[in-house]
Amino acid sequence: MNAPQKILVVISGKRKQHESLLRALKFAEYNDIHIHLVTVIYEPILELTDVLSSDHRKEMKKEYLADRFLYMNTIIADLEKKNIRCTAHVEWCQDVAKGIEDAVNNLRPDLVIKRITADSTSINPFAMPIDRHLLRHCNAPLLLVKKAAWEDAPILAAVDVLAKDEDHIKLNHAILDSAQFLSQLSASEVHTVSAYIVHNMSAAVDFPAINLHQLSENSAKFHSEKLDSMEKEHGLTMAKKHVESGVPETVIPNVVKQIDAQMVILGTVARKGVSAFFLGNTAESILAELNCEVLALNLNAIN
Secondary structure: OOOOEEEEEEEOOOOOOOOOHHHHHHHHHOOOOEEEEEEEEOHHHHHOOOOHHHHHHHHHHHHHHHHHHHHHHHHHHHHOOOOOEEEEEEEEEOHHHHHHHHHHHOOOOOOEEOOOOOOOOOOOOOOOHHHHHHHHHOOOOOOEEEOOOOOOEEEEEEEEOOOHHHHHHHHHHHHHHHHHHHHHOOOOOEEEEEEEEEOHHHHHOOOOOHHHHHHHHHHHHHHHHHHHHHHHHHOOOEEEEEEOOOOOOHHHHHHEEEEEHEEEEEEEEOOOOOOEEEEOOOEEEHHOOOOOEEEEEEHHOOO
C-alpha cells in the first residue's frame, strides 16, 4: 500500500465524534492528503405522494440537503484550520450502502474509511447490511474502524502461500505491502498467518507406510518456508508468522484471538456481484468470528 493521497471518509449521521475522520487524520500526520467527506441521507416521508405535492417534496428534499451540507461545512471549517484539504459530498439515496458505493466509484479514492456500524446487536460487528455490502463490493481498499486511534496491538496479514494465479498473487503482495505500511504508520507489530490442510488423511490411514505426522510436518515446513520468502520480499523479516493446520475460517479468527490483533488485512475478489476471499468462499465465515478492525483489499482496487 502506498501512502493514500485521496481518502473517502464516511460520515455516519450527526455525531460529536467521527472515528472514521479521526483515523483519516492519522494519515494526514505523515502525508499530504485530500479528504472527501461522504454522507448518505434519505427521508422516507417524501414517499407520501398522496399527502405531499411534487413541488412540496422537491422543496423538502432541498431543505434536507441544505441542512446536511451545513453540518458538513462545519466539519470542513475545522479541517481547514488544520490545513487539511477537504470536500463534502452529500448523497441522496434510500440505500446507504449503494450511496457509498456510488461515491467510491465516482471519486475513485485510494482508501475508504468507515466506522463499523455501532448499533449492531450481534457479536459480529460485520453482520450489519451496510458493512457487509461494502466488504463485498467496495472498489477501493476499505478500512472499517472501531476507534479513533491506532491501538498498541498487532496487525495480522492473512495470505495464501499456495496462490498460483495472477489475481491471488497480486492480493498477497498488496496485503503484505499494506501490513508493512500500516505497521510503520501505527507503530504496531506485524503478524502473518497461513492456513494449510493435509489432504487425504483418511486414505493414508489404510497405508501404514505413510507417516501421517511426518506428512503434516512436511506440509507445515513447506508453508513456513514459503511465508518466510514472502515476508523477506516485503521487508517483513521481523514479522511473527503463524502457520497452522486447518481451514482459514477457523485458523484466522483463532490467531486473531491468540494475539489480540487490532486489525486483520484480507483480500477480496468480487465475481458477478458475489464476493469471494482469495482464501476461498469463506468471507462470511471468517468475518462472523472477528471482533476487530478490518482492512479489505478488493482486487478491482489494486489492479
